[in-house]
Amino acid sequence: xxxxxxxxxxxxxxxxxxxxxxxxxxxxxxxxxxxxxxxxxxxxxxxxxxxxxxxxxxxxxxxxxxxxxxxxxxxxxxxxxxxxxxxxxxxxxxxxxxxxxxxxxxxxxxxxxxxxxxxxxxxxxxxxxxxxxxxxxxxxxxxxxxxxxxxxxxxxxxxxxxxxxxxxxxxxxxxxxxxxxxxxxxxxxxxxxxxxxxxxxxxxxxxxxxxxxxxxxxxxxxxxxxxxxxxxxxxxxxxxxxxxxxxxxxxxxxxxxxxxxxxxxxxxxxxxxxxxxxxxxxxxxxxxxxxxxxxxxxxxxxxxxxxxxxxxxxxxxxxxxxxxxxxxxxxxxxxxxxxxxxxxxxxxxxxxxxxxxxxxxxxxxxxxxxxxxxxxxxxxxxxxxxxxxxxxxxxxxxxxxxxxxxxxxxxxxx
Numbered sequence: 001x002x003x004x005x006x007x008x009x010x011x012x013x014x015x016x017x018x019x020x021x022x023x024x025x026x027x028x029x030x031x032x033x034x035x036x037x038x039x040x041x042x043x044x045x046x047x048x049x050x051x052x053x054x055x056x057x058x059x060x061x062x063x064x065x066x067x068x069x070x071x072x073x074x075x076x077x078x079x080x081x082x083x084x085x086x087x088x089x090x091x092x093x094x095x096x097x098x099x100x101x102x103x104x105x106x107x108x109x110x111x112x113x114x115x116x117x118x119x120x121x122x123x124x125x126x127x128x129x130x131x132x133x134x135x136x137x138x139x140x141x142x143x144x145x146x147x148x149x150x151x152x153x154x155x156x157x158x159x160x161x162x163x164x165x166x167x168x169x170x171x172x173x174x175x176x177x178x179x180x181x182x183x184x185x186x187x188x189x190x191x192x193x194x195x196x197x198x199x200x201x202x203x204x205x206x207x208x209x210x211x212x213x214x215x216x217x218x219x220x221x222x223x224x225x226x227x228x229x230x231x232x233x234x235x236x237x238x239x240x241x242x243x244x245x246x247x248x249x250x251x252x253x254x255x256x257x258x259x260x261x262x263x264x265x266x267x268x269x270x271x272x273x274x275x276x277x278x279x280x281x282x283x284x285x286x287x288x289x290x291x292x293x294x295x296x297x298x299x300x301x302x303x304x305x306x307x308x309x310x311x312x313x314x315x316x317x318x319x320x321x322x323x324x325x326x327x328x329x330x331x332x333x334x335x336x337x338x339x340x341x342x343x344x345x346x347x348x349x350x351x352x353x354x355x356x357x358x359x360x361x362x363x364x365x366x367x368x369x370x371x372x373x374x375x376x377x378x379x380x381x382x383x384x385x386x387x388x389x390x391x392x393x394x395x396x397x398x399x400x401x402x403x404x405x406x407x408x409x410x411x412x413x414x
Contacts, residue, residue: 002033005310006101006166007080009037011070012044012088013063018215019047021366025091027053028317028368030347030408031098034084035311039074044088058311065218065231067162068178068187075169075177075303079310083172087163089215090116091364093406094317094347096208100166103147103203110171110200111192112147113160114208121211121362121372123382128204129159131189133243134252135236144206157196162188164210171200176300179242184219185235193243207405211364225272229260229281233288238295253289260285316368318345321409325351325396328373335369342368349407351396357387360399370407372399 008026012019019040026036036056038048041063048054060073075083082101086092096114103109116126128140128148133155140158142148150158165188175194178187195202216222219231236256240249264281267273273281322341326334331352338350349370359382360374374380376395377388380402388395397411404411 003031004033004082004101004104005080005312006031006034006082006084006097007037007074007078007169007310008034008084008086008097009039009071009074009078010086010088011062011067011074012038012040012047013065013070014041014043014217015088015215016043016047018213019044019088020051021091021364022086022088023048023051023053024366024368025364026086027051027313027315028094028342028347029092029097029315030094030317031315034097034313035078035080036313037074037078039070039077056311056313058308066180066183068182069180071187072177072180072303075173077306077308078169079306079308081169082166083169084166085162085164086210087212090163090210090212093209093211094321095406095408096164096210098208099147099205100164100208103149103205104166104168106149106201106203108201109149109203110168111158111160111195111202112166112205112208113158113202114164114205114210115144116161116164117209117211119213120359120382122360122380125212126161127206130156131159131192132156133193133245134248135186135189135239135256140204142204142206146207147203147205149201149203151199151201152196157189157192158202158204159192160188160202163212164208171195173303175302177303179238179300181238181295181297182235184231186239187235190239190242209406211362221272223272225267226264226281229285230288230291232260233285233290234292234295235288237289237292238297241293241297257285257289316345317347319347321347321349321404321407323349323351323396323400323409325353325392328352328354335365335371338369338371339365339367347408349400349403349409351399353392353395
């Protein structure tokens with residue numbers, strides 16, 4: 001029996017290369033009932049065609065620099081009962097959708113959010129947090145082995161990260177989707193606040209994980225230094241108008257501006273920005289804050305049902321997760337073997353251990369293989385000991401235990 005139909009929505013603009021890798025991950029999900037909706041500019045549409053998926057996914061042309069409006073176009077085209085979102089610079093673990101949608105079995109749950117892993121493929125960028133009416137977020141301790149359903153107190157909301165979140169379509173569409181007044185920044189936070197005000201519960205699903213690379217964009221350089229702060233300022237002003245009492249807005253803006261200025265100075269000291277860049281970015285932030293105070297706001301109209309039927313995607317993964325491992329010196333042979341198995345429908349994890357204490361790194365290759373590299377005695381968890389006294393066999397077993405749930409691996413048979 002098929003599970004609840006899920007629409008996965010990806011917005012892409014100016015990131016055809018990274019979108020290609022996202023599509024590799026989405027095409028190998030361990031899930032039996034999902035469609036893929038790509039809202040993209042011409043570069044993103046070309047990436048879908050290069051991946052050979054033009055007939056298997058819904059493509060919605062859209063090139064305007066407004067992520068909220070782009071997501072709303074995706075919602076309008078999505079026919080699933082659950083709508084999941086992932087960014088075009090992120091890659092999902094194979095079981096991502098399974099764990100992200102599990103909490104919707106509880107009819108009280110309207111939204112879910114998962115954990116996000118950073119560039120090294122191991123450390124977390126985000127786990128769980130709550131946000132308040134000023135836009136400030138605080139970490140939220142949760143059980144990291146199972147979903148936690150949360151209903152926040154007045155004035156606060158459970159935060160979902162835009163690159164790993166899902167919503168019940170009926171609720172999201174009924175609220176009008178995302179507010180186009182937020183062209184970038186605080187768009188999902190505003191939605192979180194509206195969900196909370198409407199009394200809806202949000203679940204944190206810690207085993208629903210994606211890898212997020214922070215790809216360059218018109219607003220962020222490869223070094224992660226900002227290129228423009230205009231929309232960040234504009235969105236903050238819009239958010240405060242929507243959710244923050246008048247008397248507190250000036251204090252919030254002043255604190256936010258000071259923090260951004262300190263961040264710019266840090267980037268300059270590190271050599272990522274020139275002094276003239278700092279001055280320009282400060283002006284752009286100020287201009288955005290001013291424009292956001294005047295940006296038209298109004299009620300959001302409900303989004304109607306999709307005009308096209310649900311388009312089931314047939315995952316390339318048809319077999320249980322398997323593990324290959326060996327010496328880094330044998331990497332060419334092992335990579336060929338792993339690629340052959342992936343082509344046959346397996347979810348493949350490849351461990352390449354060297355006789356060193358090098359730190360571990362994880363990435364998904366474009367052939368769909370998850371590759372773990374590092375020293376037998378090196379640390380994977382960055383909070384662990386720098387040197388791990390162990391054998392290759394024990395190390396393999398320990399690392400499999402960390403990722404078995406995400407890869408669909410049976411630890412007893414690996």
